[in-house]
Amino acid sequence: xxxxxxYALPIIVAAAVVRGATGFGFSLVxxxxxSLFWSPDFATxxxxxxxxxxxVMLVQGGILAELERGDALLLGASALGGAVAGVFLLSxxxxxxxxxxxxxxxxxxxLAAMRKVSWRWLDSRGAASGAxxxxxxxxxxxxxxxxxIVAWLMASRRSPGQSRAxxxxxxxxxxxxxxxxxxxxxxFPASSLPAVVVMLPAVAAGIVVGRRLYGRISAETxxxxxxxxxxxxxxxxxxxxxxxxxxxLSQAASLASFILPETS
Numbered sequence: 312x313x314x315x316x317x318y319a320l321p322i323i324v325a326a327a328v329v330r331g332a333t334g335f336g337f338s339l340v341x342x343x344x345x346s347l348f349w350s351p352d353f354a355t356x357x358x359x360x361x362x363x364x365x366x367v368m369l370v371q372g373g374i375l376a377e378l379e380r381g382d383a384l385l386l387g388a389s390a391l392g393g394a395v396a397g398v399f400l401l402s403x404x405x406x407x408x409x410x411x412x413x414x415x416x417x418x419x420x421x422l423a424a425m426r427k428v429s430w431r432w433l434d435s436r437g438a439a440s441g442a443x444x445x446x447x448x449x450x451x452x453x454x455x456x457x458x459x460i461v462a463w464l465m466a467s468r469r470s471p472g473q474s475r476a477x478x479x480x481x482x483x484x485x486x487x488x489x490x491x492x493x494x495x496x497x498x499f500p501a502s503s504l505p506a507v508v509v510m511l512p513a514v515a516a517g518i519v520v521g522r523r524l525y526g527r528i529s530a531e532t533x534x535x536x537x538x539x540x541x542x543x544x545x546x547x548x549x550x551x552x553x554x555x556x557x558x559x560l561s562q563a564a565s566l567a568s569f570i571l572p573e574t575s
């Protein structure tokens with residue numbers, strides 16, 4: 312087995328455990344780590360396929376038992392519409408400010424959920440449509456945004472079972488759409504498919520462990536764990552964006568000190 316696959320397998324298992332326990336997080340865990348030794352296109356192609364495989368495994372395990380069909384239809388349709396809008400409209404917006412806004416919204420929503428702040432208007436169909444559309448738009452434009460729908464589910468006081476079921480539907484729609492869109496444009500790396508097949512057992516193992524963890528914790532513990540995970544992901548994303556900015560400022564200051572004469 313190639314060395315890079317040996318490094319990738321524990322990453323995939325860990326990502327699948329998170330997905331099985333919380334209903335989300337596979338791509339957030341796997342994509343950045345796999346991109347350390349694979350190209351981003353190759354890594355994200357693998358992640359999309361394996362995330363879709365995780366969805367199939369979760370559905371076979373009965374995750375849709377608590378699905379609210381009306382919410383699923385509304386969120387799925389609005390997320391798909393948002394993804395189309397994101398591809399053709401939002402991608403023209405500055406990447407940095409959009410991601411800062413996304414992560415701040417996720418952090419505040421997760422903190423509010425942890426503090427048990429209740430916003431009744433979040434249970435409305437309008438709020439559900441807005442959350443789905445914005446999630447799809449961010450994914451369509453920047454390939455991120457899944458944490459936004461998780462934060463909305465937390466803040467709207469959905470039960471863990473309902474949240475995991477709805478997330479499964481939303482991520483199935485966005486994964487299938489992303490794979491089809493990339494394949495249609497000739498951007499999907501067919502060379503990633505053998506690695507996908509090799510790593511399917513790792514996904515299955517992680518999903519089994521994640522489901523068992525979910526079955527052993529209370530609803531309150533699940534909500535707190537998800538809230539902490541959301542805040543950690545938001546802060547880590549903000550930090551990763553701040554580091555390049557600070558490095559650029561440092562380089563600019565060094566260049567300025569070199570060009571400009573010193574004054575006493």
